[in-house]
Amino acid sequence: MSQKTFAIALMDAPYESENLTTAFRILDAMARRGHNINVFAYEGASGLAFTKQAPHPNPVHGKNVAEENHPTTKDQVTALLALAGNNGGKVDWVNCGMCVDERGVGEFVEGTRRGSPADFHSFCEASDNVLVIPTK
Amino acid sequence: MAKKTLNIIESAYRAVMEEQDDTILWLLAAMQGAGAEHTVVLRGNAVNYAVAGQGAPGLTIGGWKQTQTPRMDNDVIDLITTRKIPVFVIEEDLAVRGIERSELVPEVELFSAKMLPKRMAEYDLVSHW
Amino acid sequence: MAEYLLIESRDPFESNDVGYYFELARGLIEAGNQVTILLIQNAVFAARPSAHAPQLRFLVGSGIRILADDFSLSERGISKLLDGVQKASIEIVVDHLEAGHKTLWH
Numbered sequence: 243m244s245q246k247t248f249a250i251a252l253m254d255a256p257y258e259s260e261n262l263t264t265a266f267r268i269l270d271a272m273a274r275r276g277h278n279i280n281v282f283a284y285e286g287a288s289g290l291a292f293t294k295q296a297p298h299p300n301p302v303h304g305k306n307v308a309e310e311n312h313p314t315t316k317d318q319v320t321a322l323l324a325l326a327g328n329n330g331g332k333v334d335w336v337n338c339g340m341c342v343d344e345r346g347v348g349e350f351v352e353g354t355r356r357g358s359p360a361d362f363h364s365f366c367e368a369s370d371n372v373l374v375i376p377t378k
Numbered sequence: 379m380a381k382k383t384l385n386i387i388e389s390a391y392r393a394v395m396e397e398q399d400d401t402i403l404w405l406l407a408a409m410q411g412a413g414a415e416h417t418v419v420l421r422g423n424a425v426n427y428a429v430a431g432q433g434a435p436g437l438t439i440g441g442w443k444q445t446q447t448p449r450m451d452n453d454v455i456d457l458i459t460t461r462k463i464p465v466f467v468i469e470e471d472l473a474v475r476g477i478e479r480s481e482l483v484p485e486v487e488l489f490s491a492k493m494l495p496k497r498m499a500e501y502d503l504v505s506h507w
Numbered sequence: 508m509a510e511y512l513l514i515e516s517r518d519p520f521e522s523n524d525v526g527y528y529f530e531l532a533r534g535l536i537e538a539g540n541q542v543t544i545l546l547i548q549n550a551v552f553a554a555r556p557s558a559h560a561p562q563l564r565f566l567v568g569s570g571i572r573i574l575a576d577d578f579s580l581s582e583r584g585i586s587k588l589l590d591g592v593q594k595a596s597i598e599i600v601v602d603h604l605e606a607g608h609k610t611l612w613h
Contacts, residue, residue, distance in 0.1 A: 246605055251505075260548045261516065267578065267597045275601060285393075285401055359408035366381060366414070366503065371604040374505040375612050376389060376402075386611075388524070422524060491527070495534040498609065499509060506611040 245331065247278040249365035253377035255286025256295070256315040262287075265375050266318050273326040273333070280365035281335045282357070285377065288341035290315040291350035316351050323353045336361045380415040381502035386494075388422030389507055391450075395437055398448045400427065402507045403457060410461045417501070418457065421468040421491070425475065427454050428467050428482040451483050458485040468494075508539040512603035512610040518549040519560055525550070526562050528613045536570050545599060546592070547576040554580070556589045567591030574599060 250269065254261045272279050283290055297312035299305055319335060326333045336357030342348050348356075366372050387402050394400055406416045420427055427450040436444030457463040469488045472479070479488065489497070498504050513532050519525040529544070536542045544566070546554055553560035554575045566573060567590065574595035575588060588594065603610055 243605055248604055264516070264547055264576075264579075264597070268600050271598050271601045272604075275605075277601075277605075284405065359405050360412035362405070363380075363409040363412040363414045366383065366409075371607055371610065372503050372505065373600075373604060373610050373612065374507060376507045377392070378389065422527070491530070492534060494531055495538040495540070498511075498535070499538070499540075504609050504611060506613055 243275065245276055245278065246370040247280065247368060248272055249280045249369035249372040251282045251284055251362060251374040252287035253285045253375065256290055258286065259377065261375055269322055270325065273322055273331055274329060276329040276331045278331050279326060279333045280369055281333065282338065282362040282365060283336065284338045285341050288337045289345055289347040291319045291335060291337060291354040292316060292347040293349045293351055319354060320351050380413050382415045383503040383505060384417050384419065384498060384501040385505050385507060386419045386421055387424045387507045390423035390426060394448050398446050400450060400453060403453050406463060407457060407461045410463055416463050418463055418465045419468065420465065421471050425467050425471045425477065428486045429477060430481060430483045455483050455485050510541040510608040511535055512543050512545060512600065512608050514545045514547060514610065514612045515550045516548045517613060518552040519562055520552060521549065529562050529566055532566065532571050533569060543572040543574060543603065545574045545576060545595065547579050551575045551579045551583060551585055554588050554592045555585055556587055564589065
């Protein structure tokens with residue numbers, strides 16, 4: 243299969259919905275196949291790449307930080323970018339600017355950028371296909 | 379020419395007071411300004427956005443008072459008349475909610491859910507919100 | 508005619524709206540399209556053979572390809588599926604997107 247370009251809109255905030263687990267699985271599959279991926283991280287999803295996320299221990303299960311190895315979505319985003327690059331694809335991850343501002347999550351992982359609805363429009367126009375993962 | 383996108387919107391009154399907008403209608407309006415070609419179908423609870431005369435008073439939390447209260451009916455009218463985004467409403471979803479046509483802003487058009495497959499075929503992209 | 512992938516993330520036990528999506532799938536297939544439904548996340552609760560999920564059962568044999576996400580099934584300990592529902596990996600989503608099929612998420 244030749245390289246494709248996909249646009250994905252995400253809306254869910256980290257740690258609130260299984261939608262993001264599925265979304266990252268889809269993004270991972272796309273990246274493994276070497277596709278270009280344009281992500282518009284809207285609303286709560288604008289916090290997915292926030293660099294100040296920090297893993298924590300699990301006192302209920304008696305695990306320290308290292309043992310718990312708690313996932314952070316910022317690490318998943320970073321890993322996704324690397325995976326795509328290693329497979330010949332590019333990820334353009336846009337965090338909706340106003341969403342970022344109102345949530346105070348303006349520091350995001352390198353390789354992602356601030357953007358606007360005009361970016362999602364450009365993504366839709368430039369992509370071979372589009373998937374919107376709405377929030378509830 | 380931009381891709382024609384049909385946006386089926388069912389999410390309703392989620393974060394409307396905090397955002398002072400429905401974030402999907404807002405997004406589509408912004409994208410239309412950037413050159414997109416959107417059409418909206420309101421289904422599920424979102425059909426209520428077309429009900430005329432709605433709008434809660436602004437929030438007041440202690441000394442903080444909201445000054446820009448959202449009005450979904452006005453936003454629907456704005457989409458149609460200013461942004462040139464057609465807005466359709468699913469008839470069956472109005473009926474089960476006991477909403478009469480006469481209660482809606484006149485600018486919207488109605489169609490049956492049975493027509494959705496045919497409508498979807500007319501667009502390059504279909505997004506479900 | 509076109510091909511569609513309808514991703515259903517909601518289950519009929521918690522959501523009254525799953526019926527609409529399955530009806531949409533029916534309408535699309537009756538209009539001559541090819542339709543795949545992928546049940547993911549809690550939607551797979553309806554895929555147990557013992558589940559009281561008449562709306563899903565009604566779709567079996569309609570010509571709609573009904574799939575259930577293997578990860579979601581495994582997470583929920585569901586090993587047996589209703590006849591007519593097949594297990595699939597998440598790759599199926601990318602397959603459909605690659606092929607240019609309209610892909611919707613509910």
